[in-house]
Amino acid sequence: xxxxxxxxxxxxxxVKTGGLADVSSSLPIALHQNGDxxxxxxxxxRQCLEGLxxxxxxxxxxxxxxxxxxxxxxxxxxxxxxxxxxxxxPEHFDREGGPYGLPQSGDFEDNAARFALFSRAIAVxxxxxxxxxxxxxxxxxxxWQTGLAPALIADEPHRPATIFTIHNLxxxxxxxxxxxDALDLPERFWHSNGLEFYGLMSFMKGxxxxxxxxxxxxxxxxxxxxxxxxxYGLEGLLSLRAQQGRLTGILNGIDNNEWDPExxxxxxxxxxxxxxxxxxxxxxxxxxxxxxxxxxxxxxLGLISRLVSQKGVDITLDAVAxxxxxxxxxxxxxLGSGEASYEQDLRILRARFPDKVxxxxxxxxxxSHQIEAGADVFLMPSRFEPCGLNQLYSLRYGTLxxxxxTGGLADxxxxxxxxxxxxxxxxxxxxxxxxxxxMEEALxxxxxxxxxxxxxxxxxxxxxxxxYSWEKSSxxxxxxxxxxx
Ligand code: ADP
Ligand code: GLC
Numbered sequence: 001x002x003x004x005x006x007x008x009x010x011x012x013x014x015v016k017t018g019g020l021a022d023v024s025s026s027l028p029i030a031l032h033q034n035g036d037x038x039x040x041x042x043x044x045x046r047q048c049l050e051g052l053x054x055x056x057x058x059x060x061x062x063x064x065x066x067x068x069x070x071x072x073x074x075x076x077x078x079x080x081x082x083x084x085x086x087x088x089x090p091e092h093f094d095r096e097g098g099p100y101g102l103p104q105s106g107d108f109e110d111n112a113a114r115f116a117l118f119s120r121a122i123a124v125x126x127x128x129x130x131x132x133x134x135x136x137x138x139x140x141x142x143x144w145q146t147g148l149a150p151a152l153i154a155d156e157p158h159r160p161a162t163i164f165t166i167h168n169l170x171x172x173x174x175x176x177x178x179x180x181d182a183l184d185l186p187e188r189f190w191h192s193n194g195l196e197f198y199g200l201m202s203f204m205k206g207x208x209x210x211x212x213x214x215x216x217x218x219x220x221x222x223x224x225x226x227x228x229x230x231x232y233g234l235e236g237l238l239s240l241r242a243q244q245g246r247l248t249g250i251l252n253g254i255d256n257n258e259w260d261p262e263x264x265x266x267x268x269x270x271x272x273x274x275x276x277x278x279x280x281x282x283x284x285x286x287x288x289x290x291x292x293x294x295x296x297x298x299x300x301l302g303l304i305s306r307l308v309s310q311k312g313v314d315i316t317l318d319a320v321a322x323x324x325x326x327x328x329x330x331x332x333x334x335l336g337s338g339e340a341s342y343e344q345d346l347r348i349l350r351a352r353f354p355d356k357v358x359x360x361x362x363x364x365x366x367x368s369h370q371i372e373a374g375a376d377v378f379l380m381p382s383r384f385e386p387c388g389l390n391q392l393y394s395l396r397y398g399t400l401x402x403x404x405x406t407g408g409l410a411d412x413x414x415x416x417x418x419x420x421x422x423x424x425x426x427x428x429x430x431x432x433x434x435x436x437x438x439m440e441e442a443l444x445x446x447x448x449x450x451x452x453x454x455x456x457x458x459x460x461x462x463x464x465x466x467x468y469s470w471e472k473s474s475x476x477x478x479x480x481x482x483x484x485x
Contacts, residue, residue: 002481004031004038005136005160007122009115009145011040013078014048015099018306019252019389020143020167023217026255027477029080030470034478039134041125043093043118044073044086052078055086059130063120065184070121072130087121103337112175115203116183119148126153126160136160137485140477144173147206151189154210161484164207166216168386169225169232170310173203198233208237212484214247215477217387218408222249230384250477251411252387253470259372259393261464266369273464276457279373279398286374289367290358292331299330299450301443302375302399304368304390307338307346312381312404317345318436319381323443324353330447333358333375335367372397377446381431381439385409391428392468398460401428402442412468416449416459427463 008024010016028038042048049055052075059072071088087093092114101107108114126149128135139160141149150162180190180201189195195205208214216222224230226239226247241247257263261279262272268285271278280296287294301320305311313336320332334346334357343361350357360367372378378394380403387408391401395412403409413428420426429446431438450456 001035001037002138002485003134003136004036004138004140004481005041005122005126006038006140006142007041007118007146007149008142009042009118010099011042011077011084014042014051015045017098017100019387022255022389023167023252024142025077025080025082026253026258026470027474028077028082029255030253030474031477032080032082034474036478036481039083039085039136040077041085041087041122043099043114044088045093045099046095048075048086049094052084057088058085059132061121061124061130063117063124065120066117070117072121072125072132085125087118089117092117112173112179112183112201112203115145115173116148116185119146119203119206120152122146122149123152127156127158138163138481140165141207141211143167144171144203144207147173147203147208148185148195149206150211151195151206151209161213161481162211163213163215163480163484164211166204166207166214166225166386168310169204169216169230169234170384172197172205172232174200175203176200204234208234208241212246213480214238214241215480216247216249217252218411219249219251220410221384221386221407222247224384224407248476248480250473250480251408251468252389252392253473254389254392254396254468256396256469259369259396261373261397264369264373266366267373268370271373273461276398276460276464279460282370282373283376284374286333286370287331289370290333290360292333292358293355295329295331297329299377299447300375301330301332301377301379301402302371302394303332303334303336303379304371305334305336305338305380307336307342309339310383310385312383312434312439313338313342314345315381315434315436315439316379317349319439319443320357320379321349321352322436322440323447324356328447330443331356331358333371335360335362335364335371337362372399375399376450377402377429380404380409381434382406382409383434388412395427395463395466395468398464400446400459400463402439402446403428403430404434404439405430405432416445421455421459424458424462426459427466428459
């Protein structure tokens with residue numbers, strides 16, 4: 001049985017700031033169900049210590065650069081048979097706030113030390129040096145917080161094959177040379193063909209340079225990051241990896257049990273392709289929730305997002321404001337949190353159109369399901385989108401996505417051109433340019449089609465019939481593991 005150590009800094013339902021957490025539970029669960037022996041390793045954040053039922057210490061390790069011994073705790077990921085290892089360093093992880101910082105004051109100042117420690121612990125587990133008698137064949141790391149682990153074990157003779165998955169190249173874990181010195185890392189890492197990146201230390205480069213293979217979360221994003229526009233200065237290195245056959249794009253899947261309108265515990269009325277009319281009960285419920293008129297004829301637009309530039313929130317605000325100013329029968333329901341200026345802009349839009357716009361600033365799992373179920377259209381005009389999960393959830397819930405044609409959005413949504421509608425493949429609305437005009441044009445197309453209920457219904461059914469479960473994508477990871485073992 002193949003052994004995989006899967007390392008991530010956030011795992012649903014324990015700790016989540018975005019899609020990384022969803023993937024870090026749903027992919028391991030799929031691999032476990034396919035017969036792999038997979039263990040997840042993550043930091044023992046306070047939420048994990050409080051939220052997990054049975055936790056037991058299984059090992060104590062000593063890490064270079066840290067004076068105190070670190071415990072490895074073991075638990076099971078809720079609702080799965082997957083073993084979870086937690087790196088327990090109370091000084092670093094048992095504190096208030098999210099995994100990376102406090103909502104008001106931003107990132108923790110010691111994040112470099114926290115995730116260097118995490119990476120060092122991953123390395124010890126990957127080399128079977130924790131006394132747990134479990135030697136993985138594959139170490140699968142995710143995003144910069146785990147980036148030092150492949151670097152730390154690169155020269156070890158009996159190491160597992162290493163894979164590093166890029167979920168978002170925009171977050172690289174960049175720190176100064178002083179921080180590098182304070183972390184007590186080998187001097188040989190300070191090299192342009194190592195962790196050094198234009199005078200700074202890059203955690204991400206630990207993965208990009210030293211891992212045996214790189215993946216990212218959609219085929220289109222895998223191509224995009226090899227170009228200047230999306231590469232953040234790493235495009236040369238990534239193009240080289242692509243040429244070497246060491247960079248693969250694998251589209252994320254979704255957890256079909258968690259996101260299933262037929263059994264969803266959070267929504268007012270469950271529905272499926274057989275009783276699609278029940279979706280309307282959820283539409284009325286979401287309108288009520290946001291104190292908007294319960295009007296079936298209004299096209300309800302949904303937005304659930306981290307409120308950051310990546311997600312094109314400004315583009316949405318402009319485009320939707322124009323549509324609302326034109327007096328068109330649309331409503332907007334938003335759930336999100338992030339940059340204060342975007343939060344404020346959303347509130348302003350609500351104040352301007354109180355009977356058309358509903359806004360909930362914050363993070364709310366149940367409400368995110370209710371919006372997916374109740375809206376007619378889902379908005380995702382991202383400037384870049386490595387994969388994106390919400391458009392996949394939207395398809396499953398028959399909530400047609402309006403997306404920018406980039407990354408995973410390009411790979412998962414089929415535009416409602418006349419041809420695609422006729423051959424029964426259309427599932428949403430795409431536009432190319434990052435402008436509010438381009439988005440408005442896509443919204444107009446959605447509005448037109450919404451006036452033709454039979455055509456709209458056909459698209460909703462096509463969307464709901466798409467299969468973006470992990471079935472296919474987890475096999476792609478397994479083939480990759482086979483190749484590398
Ligand atoms: P990203 O990881 O870039 O934020 P994804 O689309 O991959 O984008 O994943 C976002 C995940 O986070 C989805 O599961 C989405 O439902 C969830 N999410 C984002 N913002 C919120 C929020 N304010 N409340 C609840 N869930 C949210
Ligand atoms: C990142 C990306 C998002 C992707 C998620 C999971 O947060 O921004 O596009 O879906 O990771 O891979």
